[in-house]
Amino acid sequence: MKIAVVAPSNTLKREAADRVEAITAARGDCELFIHPQCFLSEGHFAGNDGERLSALREVMADPSVDAVWFARGGYGSNRIAEAAAAGLPGAARSKVFMGYSDTGFLLAAFHKAGLKVAHGPMPQDVVRDGGEAAVNRALDWLIGRDPASLDPQLEQPAMAFNLTVLSTLLGTPLEPDFDGVELLIEEIGEHHYRIDRLMFHVTSSPNIRKVARIRLGRASDIPENDPEFGSDEQAIVADWCGRAGIELGRPADIGHDSGNKVVPFARFPE
Amino acid sequence: MKIAVVAPSNTLKREAADRVEAITAARGDCELFIHPQCFLSEGHFAGNDGERLSALREVMADPSVDAVWFARGGYGSNRIAEAAAAGLPGAARSKVFMGYSDTGFLLAAFHKAGLKVAHGPMPQDVVRDGGEAAVNRALDWLIGRDPASLDPQLEQPAMAFNLTVLSTLLGTPLEPDFDGVELLIEEIGEHHYRIDRLMFHVTSSPNIRKVARIRLGRASDIPENDPEFGSDEQAIVADWCGRAGIELGRPADIGHDSGNKVVPFARFPE
Numbered sequence: 001m002k003i004a005v006v007a008p009s010n011t012l013k014r015e016a017a018d019r020v021e022a023i024t025a026a027r028g029d030c031e032l033f034i035h036p037q038c039f040l041s042e043g044h045f046a047g048n049d050g051e052r053l054s055a056l057r058e059v060m061a062d063p064s065v066d067a068v069w070f071a072r073g074g075y076g077s078n079r080i081a082e083a084a085a086a087g088l089p090g091a092a093r094s095k096v097f098m099g100y101s102d103t104g105f106l107l108a109a110f111h112k113a114g115l116k117v118a119h120g121p122m123p124q125d126v127v128r129d130g131g132e133a134a135v136n137r138a139l140d141w142l143i144g145r146d147p148a149s150l151d152p153q154l155e156q157p158a159m160a161f162n163l164t165v166l167s168t169l170l171g172t173p174l175e176p177d178f179d180g181v182e183l184l185i186e187e188i189g190e191h192h193y194r195i196d197r198l199m200f201h202v203t204s205s206p207n208i209r210k211v212a213r214i215r216l217g218r219a220s221d222i223p224e225n226d227p228e229f230g231s232d233e234q235a236i237v238a239d240w241c242g243r244a245g246i247e248l249g250r251p252a253d254i255g256h257d258s259g260n261k262v263v264p265f266a267r268f269p270e
Numbered sequence: 271m272k273i274a275v276v277a278p279s280n281t282l283k284r285e286a287a288d289r290v291e292a293i294t295a296a297r298g299d300c301e302l303f304i305h306p307q308c309f310l311s312e313g314h315f316a317g318n319d320g321e322r323l324s325a326l327r328e329v330m331a332d333p334s335v336d337a338v339w340f341a342r343g344g345y346g347s348n349r350i351a352e353a354a355a356a357g358l359p360g361a362a363r364s365k366v367f368m369g370y371s372d373t374g375f376l377l378a379a380f381h382k383a384g385l386k387v388a389h390g391p392m393p394q395d396v397v398r399d400g401g402e403a404a405v406n407r408a409l410d411w412l413i414g415r416d417p418a419s420l421d422p423q424l425e426q427p428a429m430a431f432n433l434t435v436l437s438t439l440l441g442t443p444l445e446p447d448f449d450g451v452e453l454l455i456e457e458i459g460e461h462h463y464r465i466d467r468l469m470f471h472v473t474s475s476p477n478i479r480k481v482a483r484i485r486l487g488r489a490s491d492i493p494e495n496d497p498e499f500g501s502d503e504q505a506i507v508a509d510w511c512g513r514a515g516i517e518l519g520r521p522a523d524i525g526h527d528s529g530n531k532v533v534p535f536a537r538f539p540e
Contacts, residue, residue, distance in 0.1 A: 038518060042500060043497065043498060043499055043500020043501070044462075044499045044500055045499075045500070075466070076463075078467065079466075122445050167435065167438065169471075170441050170442050170471075171471070171474060172439070172474035193314050193346075196349075197345060197434075200438065200439075200442070201442060204443065205442075206440035206441075227311070227314060228313060230313020230315070231313070
């Protein structure tokens with residue numbers, strides 16, 4: 001089992017890479033290849049668009065690689081997602097791709113292109129409190145498809161996205177078909193009024209209105225609204241689901257934290 | 271000439287209302303009616319959705335009102351825009367509606383419904399440095415259609431939007447037809463990486479790709495990007511216009527400031 005790590009958004013911290021390498025060495029059940037592109041830095045990004053795309057396409061085309069694990073989020077995978085999903089090498093079809101947050105743009109594009117993707121913890125998560133558990137949860141699923149890594153309430157087919165990422169991929173070539181899908185969403189660092197605006201946008205989409213249901217994960221680090229918004233994220237999501245005639249499902253066990261569970265987009269077991 | 275002020279988003283400051291009333295009294299060329307709804311407060315908003323919608327519909331249906339002037343932005347007009355534009359009273363068609371920022375949701379919905387709208391300064395702007403000039407510019411256009419109030423480079427038909435508002439109205443029932451339109455955009459308080467993400471979203475839209483050109487106004491109060499993003503808002507907009515095959519026009523004289531010029535959506539003179 002060979003897992004390749006590339007960074008389509010921001011630069012991976014060396015400390016995080018070292019700690020994840022120590023975890024995989026101790027497990028002894030996989031070979032981890034952290035692509036040197038992960039440590040590049042150009043402005044906001046882990047290298048320029050060409051460098052990030054090239055590293056991603058390299059591991060996608062490598063038949064020895066079983067899984068491609070996105071190093072971290074931040075911002076930038078949207079800038080290369082359409083090109084990354086075009087003219088796919090045959091070897092890409094035998095792999096699974098995992099990430100979340102900003103790398104949701106790639107999950108969407110790759111899922112739409114027929115590849116196997118999953119929303120789940122990334123190497124950079126190791127630096128969080130309890131981050132080793134998150135990394136091991138991701139590895140347990142990548143290596144052994146461990147059902148204990150999944151949201152226990154998951155009904156498939158499912159998809160999971162950061163809410164801002166979801167809003168900004170609608171109407172782009174990356175937008176997948178949401179028909180009948182259980183849609184899990186999570187957010188970080190957005191004011192309640194922004195969550196409300198994003199929910200207005202997302203639930204107004206005719207494509208999103210075809211989902212089986214929406215389930216809200218954790219919305220963390222919400223800045224203070226001035227004045228107080230008047231309702232919390234659960235009420236906001238319930239309000240917009242109600243207006244749009246979308247079923248609101250149970251809370252989802254995903255978020256920008258070490259408890260973040262794995263959500264495979266395809267039915268599981270495959 | 272009677273101008274009615276309502277607040278479809280946030281509460282109007284009493285100080286701003288007093289100062290605008292003093293300006294119109296000194297001008298003596300219009301009657302200003304500041305609807306009491308402007309001073310309501312419920313959570314984030316100038317009253318709940320029903321109260322904001324009701325005040326707006328009341329002045330839309332009033333045949334004695336010649337212009338409806340949105341008091342200020344903030345957040346919330348999207349929550350009532352679809353209902354506000356449905357089943358229009360005949361009296362709405364003889365009026366012009368003006369605002370910008372969050373009230374862009376209403377500009378879009380009303381323009382799509384065939385009403386006359388313009389992007390321009392609002393009463394709350396009076397509290398800005400130089401805000402009296404902004405208010406008088408808006409009044410000069412509302413009362414006399416003064417061409418000096420307009421962006422001097424404007425080529426019509428045109429539309430103008432806050433970039434975040436534009437992004438979150440795409441794909442909703444509020445989205446107008448952008449075919450052949452000169453599209454002016456402006457932004458406030460968003461990081462460069464967010465402006466980049468918004469431009470990715472907006473320029474990926476097939477509808478937006480039909481514009482005659484995009485012109486960037488001012489992007490103000492941009493928080494520091496950590497790390498430095500690597501390009502500024504002009505370069506970001508040029509990059510995404512280039513990728514999308516959209517012509518980039520000259521800088522636009524609009525923004526969240528007292529220099530904000532008027533942009534009528536219909537051809538001018540009407």
